Amino acid sequence: MIMPPMAINLQFMDFKNSIPATSCLNDDGSYSIFINTRLTRERQTDAYLHELSHIMRLDFEKKHYDIDVVEKYAHQLNQLIG
Numbered sequence: 001m002i003m004p005p006m007a008i009n010l011q012f013m014d015f016k017n018s019i020p021a022t023s024c025l026n027d028d029g030s031y032s033i034f035i036n037t038r039l040t041r042e043r044q045t046d047a048y049l050h051e052l053s054h055i056m057r058l059d060f061e062k063k064h065y066d067i068d069v070v071e072k073y074a075h076q077l078n079q080l081i082g
């Protein structure tokens, strides 16, 4: 499968000790991934791959899906590529 090119804006933010990362679909069709600066470099990479798996699986298009199911598949894909 050939993926179309996509723009991903990567930013590092201090989320304190809450979430490792989050991502969103922007109005212009690009994506933003926000990584917690408090993580180690290894955990930042894991968090980035996890958020990237959401983007690659088009999870932002699945507004009617159960979030637990979406997270389960994102973690499985992250383990395969991580």
Ligand SMILES: [Zn+2]
Pocket: 050, 051, 054, 071, 074
């Ligand atoms: Zn997730």
